[in-house]
Amino acid sequence: MVLSRFDQQKTKHQLFHVSLSLATILICMAYMQYRRNWEHLGSFWDSLIVPIVFIGELLKVLLAHFYGRIEDGVLTAKQRQKKAAYFTPREILGGLTLQFLCTLLYAFICIILGAPVLGNYEQTFVLSLLMTLLTVSPTVFLLGGGGALQVCFCEKPEFVTKCEDTALNLFKYNALGGILGAWAGSVVAPLDWGRDWQVYPIPNVIGALLGSALGNIYACTHVLYATVRMYMSKKRG
Template structure:
């Protein structure tokens, strides 16, 4: 039996991954251009956080673009529930959720060895970056209430197939960023005397590279599935 090939879903996935990799590439190019990586932990002197923010926002816009037709298959009740998740109250809830996640990441950084009585700005920048790579895309896509449901492993009933595709891709981005930031901590205690070993530089770079690896894995998975369907059709 020939598997059904969803061309629109595949295009969405590939464009999504391309945006993710382009965002990471722009960050790395900017860091190479500045050469001095000591500024990475400074909130007002680093463009890494704004670049990632714009990249994640563009991926949500992409999901909206591909999902504009699917909104028509929702029932009236589902549309009303979806609209209710983007009221002023829910938007404030989404902001609060991101703020709490940033505090949680900051607490995790301290647990894993970040200075307790210093480097406040550096810890905040790293925590904010982690929030942008993990929680923010879902909040931008589904609102605060929908994102909270996803955090508790419950899919909102108004989620379309296109939005579900985006959520699955967000998981790769989030998992890669978390593992990359954790792996970046390995080089911190090594006595190499390098300037890039200073906290939180290796963690920020690790989060970006980890996110890139997660998206590369997602791209490989999509291309493999596409090639498999193509070969099946060719044999048929």
């Protein structure tokens, strides 16, 4: 019975997480449709895309903390100690530094892949910041700078709880979808269509958002499929 209840909580967590992700993307798309002029997407001060994505990712982390409270009674002493140190000044500074370095890395990758070197600094910064929010920031918000650094090097921290592990797995879909979508958006940039949305970094921003949405839709489908299989197996038993 305990395992069954945990599975139900995990499924609820996954579905709410995916719902928040898709709601964030839909709000971004609705905002772009409302503005109509997509040239503002590359502006840091004249676009709400980055703040919307930031709030969406923060809400998903708060959701993970909400479901994580259920596990407080089964945490080891080391896990409790590490969780208490997530938001110390040192961890906050480390998390900010990691996100800053990742933003620089994404900017460097954008330049390598064809972004202007001597121009469009703001547009490159906005795209790089958006990619950081979709890939690295959620893990930093969840585990702090040290834990996120371990995850970046494909090493799962030993202090991660079951709820946090669920969130990390869902963050992977978000990150992979965003990266692949931003890369796929570069395909339309050199085409001679003369459309306003082909201007850098509009196709990359839209591609990152759509890729993130597709990644979360895949995650939702995977969760629902596993839930139906578990339900059918219980029914047959």
